[in-house]
Amino acid sequence: MRLADRLHEWLHPRMPDCVLCGQSIGRNASGPLPVRDAFFRRILREGLCGSCLGWIPWILTIACPICGRPDRCGDCLRRPNRPFVRSRGAVRYDDAMKELLALYKYRGLEKLEPILAAMLSAAVEPMLSEMRFDAVTAVPIAERRLEERGFDQAERIACAVAERYRIPFRPLLKRTRHTGKQSFKGRRDRIEDMKGTFAAIEPPPALGQASRALPFPQSGPRILLIDDIYTTGSTMAECSAALRQAYPNGEIHGAVWARS
Numbered sequence: 181m182r183l184a185d186r187l188h189e190w191l192h193p194r195m196p197d198c199v200l201c202g203q204s205i206g207r208n209a210s211g212p213l214p215v216r217d218a219f220f221r222r223i224l225r226e227g228l229c230g231s232c233l234g235w236i237p238w239i240l241t242i243a244c245p246i247c248g249r250p251d252r253c254g255d256c257l258r259r260p261n262r263p264f265v266r267s268r269g270a271v272r273y274d275d276a277m278k279e280l281l282a283l284y285k286y287r288g289l290e291k292l293e294p295i296l297a298a299m300l301s302a303a304v305e306p307m308l309s310e311m312r313f314d315a316v317t318a319v320p321i322a323e324r325r326l327e328e329r330g331f332d333q334a335e336r337i338a339c340a341v342a343e344r345y346r347i348p349f350r351p352l353l354k355r356t357r358h359t360g361k362q363s364f365k366g367r368r369d370r371i372e373d374m375k376g377t378f379a380a381i382e383p384p385p386a387l388g389q390a391s392r393a394l395p396f397p398q399s400g401p402r403i404l405l406i407d408d409i410y411t412t413g414s415t416m417a418e419c420s421a422a423l424r425q426a427y428p429n430g431e432i433h434g435a436v437w438a439r440s
């Protein structure tokens with residue numbers, strides 16, 4: 181590189197290109213973001229260009245206080261006794277978000293990981309302003325999926341959020357059996373299929389040395405359970421039921437990246 185070019189770059193550092201569309205981000209990727217945390221805001225602004233940010237279908241108004249759906253919700257009316265207190269989603273699972281998740285999950289576009297975590301924080305932040313959690317945990321991936329993919333997407337984004345908000349992450353759940361791919365199944369089959377799929381890991385895995393000062397309360401822990409997508413709520417319900425069985429009086433609150 182010529183000295184003049186190097187000097188120019190030093191004086192005018194180029195913003196990175198948009199992770200999704202490859203366009204230059206420029207300095208004016210403004211517009212409102214429903215995320216308050218400065219670190220996550222920066223990740224979004226420096227990772228995505230203004231037009232890609234504009235595609236994100238944030239859930240800004242909630243119609244169902246239980247599952248956080250932006251529309252009137254027949255599901256929760258039919259099954260009011262959910263084992264979780266509430267679940268909140270950051271975005272609607274529309275076609276653009278399907279593509280985004282597929283890029284990360286199946287194409288392994290790792291650069292999207294902090295962006296997904298930053299997006300998820302839009303669902304987590306309002307809860308944190310009301311209460312504190314004893315632990316963050318994630319819906320565990322099926323072993324076969326883990327072998328195919330090499331990583332557990334829900335756990336990765338849960339860890340990133342836990343770290344940022346300084347809540348200990350604990351893997352509290354395990355799968356007890358294999359279930360087929362849920363995306364090919366109908367609503368009723370999904371609900372039936374998920375029954376008894378999860379169990380709590382007992383005793384809860386110990387944390388590293390540094391976190392010894394944070395004991396996990398055996399009674400009445402407040403747990404933030406994270407998953408990537410909420411569809412029928414059967415996974416969230418099964419995981420919450422397993423946690424409540426292991427931890428009496430436990431309060432489970434869900435946060436998902438997308439609500440379908």
Ligand SMILES: [Zn+2]
Nearest residue numbers: 198201229232
């Ligand atoms: Zn873009």
Ligand SMILES: [Zn+2]
Nearest residue numbers: 244247253256
């Ligand atoms: Zn609902």
